[in-house]
Amino acid sequence: MKTLFNRRLAAVALACCLSLPLPATVVAADADATLQKAWTAFNIGHYKETLRLVQPLASNGNPQAQVILGRCYESGLGVEQNMETAAQWYLLAAEQNLAEAQQLVAYAYQNGVGLPKDGDKAVAWMQRAADAGSPEACYALSQYYSKGQFVERDQKKAFDLALKAAQGGYGQAMLFVGACYAYGVGTAEDAGQSQQWYDRARAAGLDPDSHVFNKVKEYSMEE
Known part of the structure; x- marks a missing residue:
């Protein structure tokens, strides 16, 4: 009788243990593994499988999964396109301070695609992404100031932001900085610095001969 009682007690204890929530590290590891599988499926064009993997994570608040799901809807991959x-989905991830999502929200406000066009919100979200360390966001901000788009035109600020992006490894920013040094836009002319940044842009696969500025130092980067 005592043996039977002990077995029942052990079974109850095991059931209690199995019902306990998993440690956060285990849950995070499972999420990371699922996201890796989702990216693999996405990159080889298995979009239905991508959706199957990311939808539960996105619904549970995982920001990376929310971005992947948003990209599927944006491009109509495995699901009907819906901007x-x-x-x-991008907004949900952006509100969790994911820089990639913040950039995507900024572009949506910038272009009025999926969200109402709003320059102030575009700048605010792009600034948040830049503050989070995104070189791409720094470069996008530099172009706002370079063109006077949504903000007052400020060549010095445009150069400083582009330089930060270039130092962070963003190729387009390297090209822009090289042109700024070549023509003295936002900074003093410096042929040596210009050549160095053009060389780095070339190493990143960009063509320094595609001029950012024309000969009279007017901007020619029209969209």
């Missing part, structure tokens, strides 16, 4: 739905 508004894509933007909402």
Whole structure:
């Protein structure tokens, strides 16, 4: 009788243990593994499988999964294209301070795609992404100031932001900085610095001969 009682007690204890929530590190590891599988499926064009993997994670608040799901909706991959739905997933991830999502939200506000066009919100979200360390966001901000788009035109600030992006390894920013040094836009002319940044842009696969500025130092980067 005592043996039977002990077995029942052990079974109850095991059931209690199995019902306990998993440690956060285990849950995070499982999420990371699922995301890796999702990216693999995405990159080889298995979009239905991508959706199957990321939808539960996205619904549970995983920001990386929310971005992947948003990209599927944005491009109509495995699901009917819906820019508004894509933007909402990006917003959910952006509010969790994921820089990639913050950039995507900024672009959505910038272009009025999926969200109403709003320059102030575009700048604010791009600034948040830049503050989070995104070189791409720094470069995008530099172009706002370079062109006077949504903000007052400020060549010095444009150069400083582009330089930060270039130092962070963003190729387009390297090209821009090289041109700024070549023509003295936002900084003093410096042929040596210009050549160094053009060389780095070339190493990144960009063509320094595609001029950022024309001969009279007017901007020619029209969209």
